[in-house]
Amino acid sequence: WSIPLKSVFVTFPGDIVKNMTDVELAESYLKKFGYINTVQRSGFQSMTSTDKALKRMQRQLGLEETGQLDKQTLDAMKQPRCGVPDVAN
C-alpha cells in the first residue's frame, strides 16, 4: 500500500498569489467585483450582507442562487476572468 503524500504548502518567492482560505477568497472576490461595499448614489456606504452579495453574484453569473459559499460558487470565483467589476461602483 502506498502512503498518501502529505502535502506541504510553501511560500514561493516572487509569487503574487497568496494562499487564501475559501472565506478570504470569497470576501476578496465579492469586494473586488462590486458585490459588497458598494457606494450608494446618496454618497454613504452600505454593507450588504454576505448572503445577499453571494446571491447577487450567483444571479449575475447564472449560478443557482443559494446565498451560500457552495462548491459551485467557489469554483466560479477561482475561474480566470475579466477585471472589470460586475456591479458598477
Place this chain on the structure above:
Amino acid sequence: YKTFDGDLKWDHQDVTYRILNYSPDMESSLIDDAFARAFKVWRDVTPLTFTRLFEGTADIMISFGKADHGDLYPFDGKDGLLAHAYPPGEGIQGDAHFDDDEFWTLGKGPAVKTLYGNADGAMCHFPFTFEGRSYTSCTTDGRTDNLPWCSTTSDYNKDKKFGFCPSELLYTFGGNADGAKCVFPFTFLEKEYDSCTTEGRNDGYRWCATTSNFDTDKKYGFCPSRDTAVIGGNSEGEPCHFPFVFLGKEYNSCTSEGRGDGKLWCSTTGNYDEDKKWGFCPDQGYSLFLVAAHEFGHALGLDHSSIREALMYPMYTYAEDFSLHQDDIEGIQYLYGSGTGPKPTTPEPDTPSTTSNPDPDETDSTDEPKPTDVPNPTTPSTVDPDKDACKTLKFDTITVIEGVLHFFKDGHVWKVPSRGDAGHKGALSISERWPALPAVIDSAFEDVLTKKIYFFSGTRFWVYTGKSVLGPRSIEKLGLPSSVQKVEGALQRGKGKVLLFSGENFWRLDLKTQKIDRGYPKYTDVVFGGVPNDAHDVFQYKGHIYFCRDRFYWRMNSRRQVDRVGYVKYDLLRCP
C-alpha cells in the same frame, strides 16, 4: 446584455486604436492580428470602423502590463484577472490593459510563429518528428549555433519544412535597437550579463543590450519568450531544469506539490531547496483574441452580460470556433445600430492569419537542422485552412499592384505573379505592408504614372507612396456623393484617369486634380454591356477588364465584348 450607466458610447463611428507595447509571449504580428480580428468581431455587426494609429492618442490605447501597471487596478499574477478595459471616453477611458503575467497564446498552447527557414513564416507544428524523435516544443537539436527551431509540418524528415523559433539570439522587440538580436555577454552598470535580465527595471520585463556595452551604447531591446520558458515566478524566461529537487524529493516533470492552487511549476535550477528559483510551466494559455474581443466590448460601451455563452460574460472560456452571441450583437447594436458591412457567416477560428516574409539574407535558410531525406510534402501544413485563398468564395477586392495580382480579404492578401505558372502566395497580412489600412479593402488601384497606390474602405481612402501614407480622407473630397457608401472597383483608363465603380454606377476620377470629372455618374450596364451590374470587384489585368461577382468573373476585351466567363479560383488564383 448590459451597458454602462448613462449608456457610455463613442460619439463617432471611426474609432481609432493604438498598440503601445507587446507581450513577449507571441510574435508581434500575431498580436497585431489577434487585436485586428478582435475589432473585426464588432465591426462585422455595427457601422463602426477601427483604424490603427502608430503615434499620438487613439480612442483605445492597448497595452500589456504586470501587477501595478499605472492605474488603480493592479493585476494579480498568473490566472485570476486576465485584463480590463474602461468604457468610452477621454483619457484612460476606452483603454484596454492585458495582464502580462498571463501566458498569452491563441488558446491552445504556445503559439510559435517561425522566422526565416523555408516555411514562409508558418506556425510550428507540435508535436513534430525529427530523426525518429517526437518534439512538443522548439529544439536546438541538430544545430550547432544553439538557435531553437521547429518543423512546420508533423514530420520534418518527410517535408523538410522548418523555421526558427523566437529567441533573444534571433531578435528583440520594443526598446531602441530596431529589433536587433541580443549580444552576449553585455555590460550593464559595469556588470557582465550572459543572458536576458530584469535588472534595472521595475516592471519585470526581460531585456538585453544589442551591443556589447549598454553603458556606452545605450542600445537595448526586450527578449521574446521561448516556448519552453517558465511563466512568472522569479525566473521568467528560464527553462525548467529536470530533474530538480524540491523538499528533498527529485522531480522529472512539472508538479503542483507545495502549492494550494494546483498550478504546475518547476525549478529552473537543479535544486529548488537551495536556489529557490522557480516559475509556472507553460500551459494552454489564454486566447488573446478572445480576451481582446471581450475587452474591446467594454471599450465600446458594453458591461458584463449574465448569459454564460455571451462574449461579454465575465469568465474566460476557450471557444475553438468563436461566433458572437446574439446577446452581444443586441447589446452593441443597441448602442451603435446595425452594420452595413458583411455579416459573419462562418465562425471565427482562433488561429493566426499572418505569415511574413523573413529576410533570407540575414539567416542562412539553407542551414537546415539536419537534412537527410528527399522532401516529400505530404503532411498538412499548420497554415490555417480558413485562411486558404482557395476556400474564399468572395474577395473584398482584387487588383494589380506592381504587375502582381493581389487578392484582399479580411486583413489578408494573396499574390499571384503575372508571369509563369506559379500559384498564389500568402496569406500575408495587409497590416504588415500597409499598416495604416483597415482589414477590409473595398477597392484598390495603382496609378500607373506615379506608382501611388489608392485604397478604398467604406467612405474613406488612403494613398500609399512607398511606405508613406496619406489619409484616411473622405471619398466625398474627391467629389463622390455622400450616398456612395463604398467604392467597389477601380479601372485605370489611360494616364491620369480612373473609373470608380459603386452599385450600378461609375464615376471618372482625374488623378491630377483629384476630382470627379463632369458628366458622371454613368450607368455601368450602359457602357459595359453583358457584365453583372452588381459586380463587387472591377479591375484591369493583362489588357482585359474583369468584373467579379461572388466566385465568377466576366472578362471583357478591348472592344468591350465579354469573351470569357470563368471561376476566380481556378483561372486567376490558380487553385488546383
